Amino acid sequence: MEKLYLSDTRFDQLAIDKRILSSLQEAGFERCSRIQAETLPLALQGKDVTGQAQTGTGKTGAFLVAAFQRLLTEPLENPEAGSVRCLILAPTRELAIQIARDTEALGKNTGLRSVLVYGGAGYEKQRRQFEEAVDILIGTPGRIIDYWKQGVYHFKQTQVLVLDEADRMFDMGFIQDVRFLLRRLPAPEKRLSMLFSATLSQKVLELAYEHMNAPSSVQVETESVSADNIAEHVYFPANNEKIRLLIGLMRKLQPYRAIIFVNTKHNAEKIDNFLRTNAISAAMISGDVRQNKRERLLKEFGDGKYQALIATDVAARGLHIPDVSHVFNFDLPQLAEDYVHRIGRTARAGASGEAHSFACEDTAFYLPDIEEYTGKAIPVRSIDIELLPELNRPDASQRHDRPPHGRDNRHQGSRQRARTEVQASQRKVQELLPAENATVPATKRPRRRNRKPSQP
Numbered sequence: 001m002e003k004l005y006l007s008d009t010r011f012d013q014l015a016i017d018k019r020i021l022s023s024l025q026e027a028g029f030e031r032c033s034r035i036q037a038e039t040l041p042l043a044l045q046g047k048d049v050t051g052q053a054q055t056g057t058g059k060t061g062a063f064l065v066a067a068f069q070r071l072l073t074e075p076l077e078n079p080e081a082g083s084v085r086c087l088i089l090a091p092t093r094e095l096a097i098q099i100a101r102d103t104e105a106l107g108k109n110t111g112l113r114s115v116l117v118y119g120g121a122g123y124e125k126q127r128r129q130f131e132e133a134v135d136i137l138i139g140t141p142g143r144i145i146d147y148w149k150q151g152v153y154h155f156k157q158t159q160v161l162v163l164d165e166a167d168r169m170f171d172m173g174f175i176q177d178v179r180f181l182l183r184r185l186p187a188p189e190k191r192l193s194m195l196f197s198a199t200l201s202q203k204v205l206e207l208a209y210e211h212m213n214a215p216s217s218v219q220v221e222t223e224s225v226s227a228d229n230i231a232e233h234v235y236f237p238a239n240n241e242k243i244r245l246l247i248g249l250m251r252k253l254q255p256y257r258a259i260i261f262v263n264t265k266h267n268a269e270k271i272d273n274f275l276r277t278n279a280i281s282a283a284m285i286s287g288d289v290r291q292n293k294r295e296r297l298l299k300e301f302g303d304g305k306y307q308a309l310i311a312t313d314v315a316a317r318g319l320h321i322p323d324v325s326h327v328f329n330f331d332l333p334q335l336a337e338d339y340v341h342r343i344g345r346t347a348r349a350g351a352s353g354e355a356h357s358f359a360c361e362d363t364a365f366y367l368p369d370i371e372e373y374t375g376k377a378i379p380v381r382s383i384d385i386e387l388l389p390e391l392n393r394p395d396a397s398q399r400h401d402r403p404p405h406g407r408d409n410r411h412q413g414s415r416q417r418a419r420t421e422v423q424a425s426q427r428k429v430q431e432l433l434p435a436e437n438a439t440v441p442a443t444k445r446p447r448r449r450n451r452k453p454s455q456p
């Protein structure tokens with residue numbers, strides 16, 4: 001896999017402790033990625049940094065190396081029991097798990113002890129990890145606060161703070177928890193603080209200025225929001241063509257490893273049933289799939305047991321799955337940022353990838369905002385008839401989307417609401433479309449506000 005994003009700066013040209021360098025070398029890290037090359041010289045000198053970079057650019061390596069260096073060169077003079085020397089906050093369990101894995105690998109020869117905590121699993125087991133001294137604590141805000149309140153550890157001597165995916169902390173409603181924790185740390189000038197975010201919005205910058213010491217701001221890849229090495233395509237299927245189109249594309253493109261994004265758990269289950277009934281191996285993760293099962297499915301997907309992973313945005317946040325060749329947006333996301341996060345699952349570490357998005361009757365009107373945000377028009381693909389194969393239908397007993405017995409009166413209110421919402425969104429599509437029929441013709445696209453010229 002060619003690593004196009006690497007810079008000319010080598011790690012051994014920087015003032016980095018030998019123990020870190022040898023761990024980096026064993027992990028195959030020789031040259032810095034751009035975000036690493038730009039943030040490390042600052043952070044290694046003890047300057048606070050805010051970095052704007054998308055997932056897959058090497059942010060984790062950047063903050064870990066700086067954190068290790070600080071911990072190795074400034075040992076605590078009078079360590080108190082329960083001291084956490086470095087606190088790394090991540091918005092999701094999956095991201096926290098990934099950071100913990102990277103900490104093990106990139107810090108292998110440093111002798112620093114790291115511990116991972118996150119909600120939803122192993123309360124007592126995670127707690128027991130603190131019976132020995134901990135250098136680095138990685139986790140999600142809620143569980144970290146929980147143990148802090150019980151006096152399991154404290155942050156009075158914390159030397160390094162990392163906030164990863166800070167914009168997600170806001171999106172996911174964790175910001176009060178984050179502020180609570182930041183107020184328990186030593187003053188900003190007494191610690192090294194690093195904040196990373198895909199977007200440095202006003203609210204993220206306010207947080208940085210309040211809790212960091214005059215941070216330097218580093219931005220990577222601002223000129224193009226989505227990665228240049230992803231071939232993007234958009235299709236305009238009718239709602240009832242989407243499953244057939246998905247399976248038609250899977251059969252035609254034969255993805256090595258695909259992630260299929262959906263907006264609802266209902267769609268995730270429907271696709272899961274259809275793929276399995278049509279001989280495509282798939283796993284599904286939505287917010288309410290239990291943590292242990294989610295981790296198992298993700299590992300199996302990474303090991304190649306399934307060709308496709310079906311995921312909602314929350315379930316897929318911050319995932320690092322290698323070699324994803326194709327991303328399918330079965331539903332276009334409502335937020336343009338989510339589009340960028342989703343397609344960023346492929347083409348990681350400089351590889352190339354493909355993103356195929358369905359602008360259907362319910363989601364086509366998100367397209368103008370997405371294109372405005374990414375600054376480019378997504379090339380339209382027509383839907384040839386061979387992309388709409390006849391499918392085996394899942395038998396009713398397999399389908400999660402039906403109540404098991406008879407009619408489920410409890411959900412009548414929500415069904416009626418859902419129908420009304422669908423009708424409203426169909427009316428909205430009608431307004432956007434030149435055609436009279438709500439079915440979006442394959443070769444037509446909605447009129448766009450402020451349409452930008454396509455880029456070559």
Ligand code: ADP
Nearest residue numbers: 029031032033054055056057058059060061349
């Ligand atoms: P981010 O934290 O920005 O999402 P990662 O740190 O996970 O990105 O990096 C993406 C992938 O690139 C990972 O597989 C990681 O191991 C690899 N990687 C990161 N930096 C380097 C480097 N300097 N040299 C080689 N591989 C790297």
